[in-house]
Amino acid sequence: EAAVTQSPRSKVAVTGGKVTLSCHQTNNHDYMYWYRQDTGHGLRLIHYSYVADSTEKGDIPDGYKASRPSQENFSLILELASLSQTAVYFCASSDETGQDTQYFGPGTRLLVL
Amino acid sequence: GQQVQQSPSSLVLQEGENAELQCNFSSTATQLQWFYQSPGGSLVSLLSNPSGTKHTGRLTSTTVTKERRSSLHISSSQTTDSGTYLCAPPPNYNVLYFGSGTKLTVEP
Secondary structure (H helix, E strand, O other), X not given: OOOEEEEOOEEEEOOOOOEEEEEEEOOOOOEEEEEEEOOOOOEEEEXXXXXXXXXXXXXXXXXXXXXXXXXXXXXEEEOOOOHHHOEEEXXXXXXXXXXXXXXXXXXXXXXXX | OOOEEEEXXXXXXXXXXXXXXXXXXXXXXXXXXXXXXXXXOOEEEEEEOOOEEEEEOOEEEEEEHHHOEEEEEEOOOOHHHOEEEEEEOOOEOOEOOOOOOEEEXXXX
């Protein structure tokens, strides 16, 4: 079973502050993703990566940066957190072909005040 | 990007009843996945079905690619099936676009 962990599990941030969400996977997957989920809605893709030291923009990248320093780790960075970024953030990973399923982390609940 | 519509948005059943969930999407999908999100928020993949019919346990998915639709049938529902069911038909292999989901409540 694929293992994807996220830290922190929850965070309260102040508007204008910097927030870093971390994701770690132990399954040697090439692809990693960051999604956000707003209450009552599906997930929306923010950034993804298919190789270390490279990231790609998803559907809603504005206000977010991503970093993939190694195959196992993928971070999401909010340089200037805003109220509208309050959401639950999920990290996921999948194998190189993309035919396999995506494995999700437990999510990080972010509240920006 | 891919537009995804799921229906119904919510569904309440008595234990033992069957559920039929629908997913319609705007662009041809190379892969279609159904996910389950627990009331606590965790996400797990249920099955992948790009076309045709696929069974796993009490779940049956039927995808008609040219009509851009998929369904998920849950037979003999149980209270533990309660949660939100999300479909994700990507336009390419690795970028998933999710629907808003169907919230299923199974009452004892």
